[in-house]
Amino acid sequence: MDKSDSGRMSALNPNILGGAEPLAPVRPERVPEWPEARPVTVIINGRAVQVPRGVTILQAAEAAGIKIPTLCHHPSVPDEGACRVCVVEVEGAKNLVASCVYPVQEGMKIKTNSPLVRDARKMIVELLLGRHPQNCPTCPRGGQCELISLAQDLGVNEVNSALKPRELPKDQSSPSVVRDPSKCVLCGRCVRVCDEVQGVAAIGPSYRGIRTLVAPAFGRGLGEISCVSCGQCINVCPVGAIYERDAIEDVERALADPDKYVVVQVAPAVRASLGEEFGMPPGSLITGKMVTALRMLGFDRVFDTQFTADLTIMEEVTELLERLAEGGPLPLLTSCSPGWVRYCEHFFPEFLPNVSTCKSPEAMMGALIKTYFSEIQKVPPDKIYSVSVMPCTAKKMEAQRPELNASGYRDVDAVLTTRELARMIKGAGIDFLSLTESRFDAPLGASTGAGAIFGATGGVMEAALRTAYELVTGTELGTLEFNAVRGFEGVREAAITLEGEVVRVAVCHGLRNASRLLESVKTGSRMYHFVEIMACPNGCV
16 A cells, blocks of 8 residues: 555445454453353252253352352463362262362252361361461451451361461562562462463463462563563452552652652543442442542642543554554554553564654653653743553553653653552542542643543554544544454454455454464464454453
8 A cells, every 4th residue: 555545545434344354352261151051960068950061069059049259360361270278079979079169960960068178178268368467457458358358258267386387588579569478368360360371481480389379480570571461360369469669659658749740640440440449339430530630639739531532543543544654563462451561572573663743642651741741831841740640550560661751851750559649549538429529620631532441352443443544534433333343252353445445453462362363473374454452361350
């Protein structure tokens, strides 16, 4: 396609890409499809239950409305049966079996709450508690520790005094993630999500017996290896063994400094998840209350990262059209997700020329605050303290990249996660639910709203296609939606017709899916012009 073609592009017509078989997404398949699996009948606690053949005892019990306690089990990762908290009795079996990995069979008789089962579970939790530090009030997990919940549910009211908690040094080498091996219960969730879901394999079990711990190889720190700071290990850890690096004290210190002009930007995904921290249903939009809370915390300006999401899309689409016209490196790969960019640097450096030259919306906003806003506000950039609130631990890593200093100073000084912002609001004694609503500040608070869909997988691609339509045709898109790039499959593909030219696009979330997609591009089995990649499964949300 040459420049003359790009000037004559007409409508964009999305349609599902035909031809080769679609790339199968990489994700743990926990249960056979219910309609296709042949049912079997099992007896659970004296009650007949019909379930698909091949499901686990744990899944069969859930279908029967029976809750079996678990610790190493997590819906986002494949099961391993490591902790044995979910043991049950099966008639004919010599020992108690782990229900999360034991498949059902026709006529199987199962007891989930016998005295033998209860005693075994209680003993396991007692042993785990005996080796676990007892500093619960200061633990990052606070009241959300699964080990403590298990102990309470199972009636464990004593800690085995013969066992001593391990005292191991924290790993604070990463700008995003802190690892506290003293609290690790060896459930293996973090290992499995890092390896099997993300394909990074940054951590794994080391040593043997009672000396076993989960750590990077050769005793190195997370900041010294191929960790991409995606934070999936934090999401699945049942205790406080892995958590985000806290920036609250730094931000509060800046807010208390009369010489600092403290500015905050908030990512679109935050407004859809912050409400959960205050007991609201998932997905509750609390934008106005959030802005009010930020002002009450003392921020001088509150900006919406959607403003620079618009800029990102304009730049990225322009770059795509230029590469299509002039033959630049294709496919163009999005650069919004810092975890994905770091993954590309570590594992697929040959694709770095394909990565968009655009900064992420957070980085763009940080640069604007320390340059454009600094000039119009007549505040020197060294007096501005720039904070971002993000759903992503990798943004903490991104903020410290040496390239992000357009003003000669760090573009973003501190990054708070959604959880950290919630803790700041609670710590300030703000009654969040009773707050009135207010708006973001001008001039960097206005936006088209396209950035609102950035947080979901496919959102960047849809916003880009909408923008490309208007740039190419000179007309507004109206209500046309690009549903072909929506959804939660690991890899989705579509073909876009640009006045007779077919532009192939793909949307991918999760880094193991990204690996498979890029390998297919390397081998030539797939050809794309534009690819959206997000490090986190399902995107920022």
